[in-house]
Amino acid sequence: MxxxxxxxxxxxxxxxxxxxxxxxxxxxxxxxxxxxxxxxxxxxxxxxxxxxxxxxxxxxxxxxxxxxxxxxxxxxxxxxxxxxxxxxxxxxxxxxxxxxxxxxxxxxxxxxxxxxxxxxxxxxxxxxxxxxxxxxxxxxxxxxxxxxxxxMPGAPQDWLLAERRLLNPGSPGGEAWHIALTPKDPAQLNWTAGDIAEIWPRNRQADVEEFLDRHKLDGGLSFRWAGHWMFLRDIIAHCRLPQDYEVEGISLDWLVERLEPFALREYSIASLPGTGRMELLVRKAVKDDGSLGLGSGWLTQGSTIGGVVSLRLRPNPNFHAPADGPQILIGAGTGMAGLRAHLLYRAQKQLGDAWLLFGERSPATDLYYADDIKAWTADGTLARTDLVFSRQGGPRKYVHQLVTDEGARIKSWVERGASILVCGGLKMAAGVEEALVAILGEDKLDQLTQDGLYRRDVY
Ligand SMILES: Cc1cc2nc3c(=O)[nH]c(=O)nc-3n(C[C@H](O)[C@H](O)[C@H](O)COP(=O)(O)OP(=O)(O)OC[C@H]3O[C@@H](n4cnc5c(N)ncnc54)[C@H](O)[C@@H]3O)c2cc1C
Ligand SMILES: Cc1cc2nc3c(=O)[nH]c(=O)nc-3n(C[C@H](O)[C@H](O)[C@H](O)COP(=O)(O)O)c2cc1C
Incomplete structure (x- = not known):
């Protein structure tokens, strides 16, 4: 076994x-x-x-x-x-x-x-x-x-950055960007709501070319690297650029051996493949010293429109649509990404009977995809929407408190077979889970998990 x-x-x-x-x-x-x-x-x-x-x-x-x-x-x-x-x-x-x-x-x-x-x-x-x-x-x-x-998982594929748009200008929180990508190979347009895009951050192309020129290296040479044959130019693009003293006097083989690859970054896919593009919702991470997070910095700032983004699709069966019955979708912040893919799926299948509980900071700036929510309400996909904003004056309120307030209704939805999807940050997810345990009991939540009716995409 x-x-x-x-x-x-x-x-x-x-x-x-x-x-x-x-x-x-x-x-x-x-x-x-x-x-x-x-x-x-x-x-x-x-x-x-x-x-x-x-x-x-x-x-x-x-x-x-x-x-x-x-x-x-x-x-x-x-x-x-x-x-x-x-x-x-x-x-x-x-x-x-x-x-x-x-x-x-x-x-x-x-x-x-x-x-x-x-x-x-x-x-x-x-x-x-x-x-x-x-x-x-x-x-x-x-x-x-x-x-x-x-x-091993397959090699990342080349996608092109098609669109980048700041969704929350003036927000009291971090910048949230809508990112749209198109694959070079249309066969890549093949995923399911709930799946994940793994992005391989890269250096700016100009910095890579400058590095190759400075060290008189031929970027077109091929090497076996991370299990795949790749051009030196592409390998260097995906690694921390070495200092000059790390490179001088060593063979090319040693250089390649020593390069430190950037780790992949995962993003919940916010769209379905039918539109010909993949959409992501990415929060720009800013470190204490003002520098940008590697992956989010690359997607929201470092990459150029029309430029290549290396991406690997990762099926995420644990967050696929559990069933076509009633569904409660709970999330906060960029968690809207994974929930949006599921709502698009439900809208496409005309399933109706979905309930969105979503939290962010300010209603004036942070209601991403407000037009989608309006359309899902109009076409009956969303039977109910509850939004909570933590920075709109008065005591701060978060989505887990919304879940607690709506306990009786959540219980009745679950009793008639609703699945529960949770997407977003770990802290939010832990608070929501605590609230769900208080409403439904640990055994019931365990049962829903075993039956695939309680699913989370949390990070
Ligand atoms: C399943 C899954 C789905 C996800 N979906 C999404 C999504 O839809 N949208 C989204 O925006 N994110 C999502 N994430 C998170 C995403 O993968 C990244 O973790 C996130 O974008 C930050 O990565 P980064 O490379 O930009 O930042 P990193 O470079 O990894 O830095 C992240 C944070 O670590 C700290 N840090 C790192 N290095 C330093 C340092 N040297 N000094 C000080 N502090 C430091 C900082 O606080 C920084 O903000 C998801 C993660 C998982 C696992
Ligand atoms: C929110 C989160 C928490 C994680 N915590 C740990 C951890 O405590 N220790 C660890 O070794 N890996 C941790 N990981 C890494 C995962 O175990 C790793 O990505 C693994 O490949 C995921 O495999 P899976 O897709 O089968 O779940 C964590 C990943 C995430 C997204």
């Missing part, structure tokens, strides 16, 4: 690819299962168990496995006959909690006397070829026939 616990789809994808690679060799089909739906008995029956998981929050399990943590991991079952291994996805920028949940799960399985087949493999970010090579080698020892290329 390959079990997965995934928030934004990466672990789920690798779990399936690993199982498929093993199924080729195994006499029986390898079963793939969401960890959150398993009991200790299921684990005990697995025989050989591979777990692919990510870590969220601060060292916690992805949403779908949180009830598993509370209910199954609170005890130590006897899993003596089970042989297991864990692939743990994480990000070293989370430092002390790097791969925290995966490591905890690995220890828990060992404490239940399951046999660890090999040490936990910890993966740092989406493009950790070293860790994924280790995993693919271990899969092959179990009888699979795979390699790291098959398990």
């Amino acid at each position: 390959v079990a997965f616990a995934s928030q934004t789809g990466a672990a789920e994808r690798i779990a399936w690819l690993s199982a498929n690679a093993l199924s080729g060799a195994a006499k029986n089909l390898v079963r793939v299962a969401a960890l959150g739906g398993l009991t200790a008995q299921d684990l005990s029956d697995a025989g050989i168990l591979l777990v692919v998981t990510s870590t969220y929050g601060a060292g916690e399990a992805p949403d779908s496995a949180r009830a598993f943590v509370r209910k199954q991991m609170a005890q130590v079952p006897m899993l003596k006959g089970v042989s297991y291994a864990v692939l743990s996805l994480g990000d070293r920028k989370y430092d002390a909690t790097f791969c925290g949940f995966g490591c905890g799960l690995d220890r828990w399985l060992a404490s239940a006397k399951a046999r660890r087949m090999f040490d936990i493999v910890c993966v740092d970010g989406d493009d950790d070829t070293d860790a994924m090579t280790k995993w693919s080698e271990q899969l092959n020892k179990l009888g699979a026939n795979t390699n790291v290329e098959q398990l």
Whole structure:
């Protein structure tokens, strides 16, 4: 059995690819299962168990496995006959909690006397070829026939920046930008509401050319880099530009080896592919020293209209539309991005029966996509809209308080089968969850999570 616990789809994808690679060799089909739906008995029956998981929050399990943590991991079952291994996805920028949940799960399985087949493999970010090579080698020892290329996500594709518009001039909050991109390859116009765009920040082209000229380097040479063949010009575009003293006197191979790639940045897609373009809602991050965040700075300022933006689509099944029934959409700030994609989908399918609860700072500047909201209200997509603004005089009020105030109505929507989607910042999402637990109870929210009726895209 390959079990997965995934928030934004990466672990789920690798779990399936690993199982498929093993199924080729195994006499029986390898079963793939969401960890959150398993009991200790299921684990005990697995025989050989591979777990692919990510870590969220601060060292916690992805949403779908949180009830598993509370209910199954609170005890130590006897899993003596089970042989297991864990692939743990994480990000070293989370430092002390790097791969925290995966490591905890690995220890828990060992404490239940399951046999660890090999040490936990910890993966740092989406493009950790070293860790994924280790995993693919271990899969092959179990009888699979795979390699790291098959398990890594594909290369980012070239998209062009088509439009950039500041949505909230004069806002008391950070700048929010509407960004529209068109793909060079129309086949890329293929995603579902809830999916994510991974953007690979880059240096300004002029800075790259200047660097190449200064060091007399041929930008057209190809190198194998991050699992793909790329031109030196493009590799350098996606890395911190080295100081002169880091470059002088070393071979080109060494230079390429030493380059420090920028990490990808994720953005919830705010549109559907039918329009021929992808739209994002991006908050420009400004650091204490006044410099801009790498990804948001590149999208909202560094890139040029008509210029290339490297982008990889990431399916995010955990935030796909749960069902066509009634739906409560809750979010704040740039969380409107993910909610908008779902409302566009519902409008397209004429589903109606949706309720938007959204919070921002000022009604005068921060009601993004007001025209869309008006249109969704007029065509019946939105049965109800509640907005809350924290900076309109009087005591500050936020969206989680709106949820609390609307508790009775939320309960009745859930009783008639409504799904709940939450999109936006972690703090907002934590407050909303606390409010939902108070309204519905923890068991009901667990049940909604297991049934795929409570889904979050939070960051
Ligand atoms: C699933 C998902 C969906 C997302 N969707 C959206 C979305 O729709 N819209 C959106 O705007 N964002 C979204 N994000 C967040 C986005 O991915 C980025 O995290 C965000 O844009 C900031 O990245 P950045 O590269 O601009 O800033 P970074 O360079 O990563 O900096 C971010 C912050 O870190 C701090 N920081 C970093 N380096 C320093 C330093 N040297 N000194 C001081 N402070 C520092 C600063 O506070 C800075 O503002 C999403 C994230 C996830 C995981
Ligand atoms: C809001 C948020 C919190 C995260 N917290 C952690 C963490 O505490 N430790 C860690 O190693 N990784 C953390 N990560 C990184 C994820 O584990 C990593 O991106 C992983 O590849 C996601 O896999 P998934 O798509 O299967 O959920 C976090 C990511 C996000 C967006």
